Amino acid sequence: MGFALKKRGKKSDFDRAADGSMTLIEHVRELRNRLFLASLAVLAGLVVGYLVSLPVFELLQRPYCNLPGVRDADGVCQMIQLGPADSFLLRLKIALWVGLILSAPVWLYQLWAFIAPGLHRHERRYSYAFAAIAAPLFAAGALLAYFIVDKGLSFLLEAGLTGLSNQLEVTRYISFVTNMILIFGVAFEFPLLVLMLNFVGLVSARKLLSWWRVAVFIFFAFSAVVTPTPDPFGMTALAICLCALYFAAVGVAFLNDKRRGRGKEVYAGLDDDQASPLQTSTEPVGAVPTTEVPAPIPASEPVERPTPIDGRYDDMT
Template sequence: MSLRDHLRELRRRLLIAALGVVAGAVAGFFLYDIVVSLLADPVITYGEEEGRQQTELAFNAVGQPLDLLIRMSLFVGLVISSPIWLYQLWAFIMPGLKKTEKRYAVAFIGASVPLFLGGILIAYWILPRAIQFFFSLNPEGTTNIIAPDVYFTFVLHLFLACGAAMVIPVILVGINMMGLVSGKQVLKSWRGVVMGIAVVSALAAPGGEAITMFFIMAPLTLLFAVAIVMCLLNDRRRDKREAREREELLGATPVE
């Protein structure tokens, strides 16, 4: 396709993805109280074991409740509509793939959705442990009065970062299938990637707990390793196909 056709296709895919997120946000509006209650629970219940409330979520502006409602509804919409916008992402890539490779792209679509949702679940598991660690650093006799927009910004960043981290290896394989990066190039970067995963896992693990760090680092490292293997296999398959096509072309060329 021409550049104009690519841009037109991108606009169409983005529009469909946006409509999916908006539709999911409508559902998020009705789930707002439930979601906020679940995510705020680690803060609200902190200190109950000692018999005294040590934390509080307090709005400090008139419009903050409405702002929080919109943001949380959009977040829920993003999670609910993940099958739609992830499919649109792959559907934009698929026209650039050969017919045989599109079958693998369909499999990647099916893998990316549970991986994204799995990242959200990992973040939900990390959240109360992170809250426990950070609040344990409070000086004696102090408490936390947190603005909801500050707290939920932290929560949303954590959730989206974990979800994106789980999907990135799948996108990496898709980029390899487009021929933009080779498996050897991905393999050469493994030290930096593993180091980055370790740093992110250490930062996400409250107090540097080894078990928590392992549960964060292990799936990300495994997914990156699987992505490397798939990129290398795809490169080998592409090289064999190109060699076969060259042989057929040379065989079909008349000898003068």
């Protein structure tokens, strides 16, 4: 009975980490355990990714195989392999990418469970919403990148020198496609940064809307730099999508400001160079009340001599 009551009143590791009662060694041990679980999840995802790497490779190869003149008489899509181990290393690379994606819920949860005790309750709530939005945005950016590769690859090969073979080296081609997917996916996370600045109170929605010209210029310049294809189609598609996401984020910021009552402060309607009105008060100032003399602090009791260490060590020391 006593054991049950003691166990019921015992704090969990999350509560102990949140209130600061967990020691440094316990934090290190928790980090080690969570890294171990995340590594097991990535290893399991790597095994599954290796099994499905061939269908994934065919999916990434499809924009290239749709080009004219790259298939032989039997209809096989021909690519060039420079080294004897390039094919195997490429399969491992694809398996690792797939494994990271499949195991993302596990290692992201382990990362979140380690840093969540240091956040406030409202910060955790915002993190849940941002994480739920981040995954669809990254997927939308990846789909746009795949579509641009499918449409822009023929432009790259036809706009160059004529008379050259269209066969591409397999490692460089897969790196080209995966880099496009990664760049577009990360670029689509920019609206979350805008919303984060607004939700924490650093930037208002009106200020974000006043920066729309600068934002549009930065989006087009960013798209022109990071897009590997020199054709205007890919750059314009990425810039337009980023502009649409920016204005959508500004709309959500306006709703957030309206819900919190921002913009209705005392000095909201004043210009930067206009002096604020002074509030004068004619109430008389009364006498300062007398304070009581505090009682003297008793002398401290002697500290007991610490007991010697028994010499036993745990797994961290």
